Amino acid sequence: MSAADKNQARHRVIELTQEIRDHQFKYYVLDAPTISDAQFDKLLKELEALEAKNPELLEPDSPSLGVGGGFATTFDQHDHIEKMMSLDNVFDTDELNGWFDRVEKESPAPRYLCELKVDGLAINLLYENGQLIRALTRGNGVTGEDVTLNVKTIKVLPHALSGKKVPERIEVRGEVFFPVAAFNQLNEELEEAGKPLFANPRNCAAGSLRQKDPRVTAARQLSVVVHGVGANEGLSFTDQSGAYAELKKLGLPTSDRFKVSATRTEVLEFIDYYNEHRHDVEHEIDGIVIKVDSIAEQSKLGFTSRAPKWAIAYKYPPEEVTTKLLDIRVSVGRTGRVTPFAFMEPVKVAGSTVTNATLHNQEEIERKGVLIGDTVIIRKAGDVIPEVLGPVLDMRTGAEKKFVMPTTCPECGSALKAITVGDVDIRCTNQRNCPAQLRERIYYIGSRAALDIDVLGLEAAVALLADKVIDDEGDLFALTEAKLVKSEFFTKKDGAPGKNVEKLLAALEVAKNRPLWRTIVALSIRHVGPTSA
Structure with missing residues (x-):
């Protein structure tokens, strides 16, 4: 490879790394992905291919070596006892057969357990002496966010294990999800109230689980299904299907929608069946997980840095x-x-x-x-x-x-143009006073990606500007009760200050002590996201 090609590869690896990390942040922290799973997988595969071809470009913290989601939020961080791995994906039968070939080279004639890939939020449940001690999100696979209080609001999940053989300590892995029927009902209620709707059950489940007030989570009809075991002291089983039987005896919510298959043909039949019946299930699914059933064979096959070699996720094509x-x-x-x-x-x-x-x-x-x-x-x-x-x-x-692309801004009438030569995007040049830019910047300042200011959502941003309480974001930290009550959004029917006044002023005080990187992000500088900040 020529020096020019090497240099080009180096630049592309840097670009991909930045882009992937930004998308991981949007997916895992903001619960607001801006690209599809297929597009993300394409970026990751391109990075992996470049690193494989140019091993010297592989950095120790490359996204290709991690499992995603490693960003700090407002919840306490704790380590998993055993690492929570991700799953590698395949998208067609040729790729699946390639995985079968690799498995059967090491373990001839294995039995495969097939189960639904629940489109929810991965969770790690720690029980000690039968009691639920802690619930952590996946995080970066090593460290997760403590969401114990919120998880305890899920009705189907026992706070104490039952049965005759309760292990001294066990990590139970599962998926928190929002049932489709409950999700549709929630969105109907939000629509009637004139509030923004959730995009899909997965985002709704993630957002509900990360609420600061467990009472909000309790009001949502979240559910959970368990599908694996991490650290384990006192529970024995010889295969994955046996583990599910033991977990069910302990009173944990397992799924009945799995099958142990002896042949590849049976696995493909299971995949085809649920591709046709994916909307007949109470939760959303985006594929099928196939695991080698034998625990001994799983141990023999081992792991890569991010995923088990004995399991694979077959992702369904988008509809x-x-x-x-x-x-x-x-x-x-x-x-x-x-x-x-x-x-x-x-x-x-x-x-x-x-x-x-x-x-x-x-x-x-x-x-x-x-x-x-x-x-x-x-x-x-x-x-x-x-x-x-x-x-x-x-x-x-x-x-x-x-x-025909407009030449003037639909919000302020200013000229639209590309800022740099060769830029395919055009922008409104009225950065300071364009109502749309002001509204979106103020809304972004309050988001969890930036300063995480309670109450400062889109409705509040619109009200502050429309009622001329502020002229721009520079006025936010000079807000007082006297200024806020000029807007109906911040008052009761009798004109007295609403509860959101006290909440917003308190949140602004807390925001003054946020880390410097969050302040930099809040400035809405082009190309400066959470990772680069």
């Missing part, structure tokens, strides 16, 4: 539907970036109703060949984020129109 593209509109973000998005006839895909989908930029619209009025193919990528794949050309009538 696709067609709908009418009614319009292409644009939104303005906190750094002025103008993003076109598709406004469509409502359509149900992957279990949720979709009306909007991002189109990223003008170049992406042209690349996909999408016209206003087209019938378009929508994919719920990763079962999370809607994506427009392209038009159905055979259904064009000739009445479709080409989208």
Whole structure:
């Protein structure tokens, strides 16, 4: 490889590392992913391929060596007794057969346990002498966040184990999820109240589990299913299916939707069955997990740095539907970036109703060949984020129109232009006074990604600006009760200060002592996210 190629590879590894870490932060900390699972996996695979080809570029803290989620939030951090591993993914039968080949080379004729891959939040439950002592999120696999009080609000989870053989100490691994029926009911209630809806059950489960007030979590109908064991003193079993039987005897919520298969054909039949019946399950699934059933064979196969070699996740392809593209509109973000998005006839895909989908930029619209009025193919990528794949050309009538990117900001009328040569994104140049940028910046300051200021959500940001309580973000820390009560958002019906006044002022005081990196992030500087800050 030439020096120029080496240099290019080095730069690409740096770019990928930064991008992957930023997406991990959005996924694990903010519960608000901005790309699909498939897109994330593609980035990670590209990084792994470059590192394999150029071993000298592999850093000890590379995302390819970790299991994701290693970011500090407001909860206490504790180490797992045994590391919580991630799972490697395969996306088709060829890749799955490759995994079968590797397994059977070391362990001829294994039995495979097949189970549903629950789309929820991984949890580690520590029981000592039968009592639930601690519940931790996965975190970075070594250290997780303490969510014990919130987990104890889950009705199906015992605080004390039952049965004749209660182990002295055991780590039980599982997945917290939001049942689909309960999720739909919650969103209906939020819609009636005029509040923002949750994007999907996974995000709702993660957000509910990370509430500071356990009473909020208790009001949500979370559930949990257990599917593994970490550290273990006093419980014996010879296979994975036997472990599930023992966990069930202890009163823990196991799933009945698993099967031990003797052949590859049986595994594929299980995968195909649940691909057809994925919406018949009470929770969302995004694939099937296949494990070697024998514990002895698991030990023989071992682990990589991030995942067991004896287990694999077969990820289902994203679901696709067609709908009418009614319009292409644009939104303005906190750094002025103008993003076109598709406004469509409502359509149900992957279990949720979709009306909007991002189109990223003008170049992406042209690349996909999408016209206003087209019938378009929508994919719920990763079962999370809607994506427009392209038009159905055979259904064009000739009445479709080409989208033209606006030249002025829809919010403030300022000129839109690319800031740097070759930039595919255009931005509003009125950084200081554009209402959209101001609103989004103030909202971002209050988010968990930045200064984590209670009460300072989108509604509060809109009210502060609309009622001229503040002119810009520079006025936030000069707020007083007298200033806040000028806005109806912060007052009761009789005009007295609302409870949110005291909460916001207290939260602003706490925010003054946040770490420097959070303050830097809160400034909304382009290209400066939590990782780089």
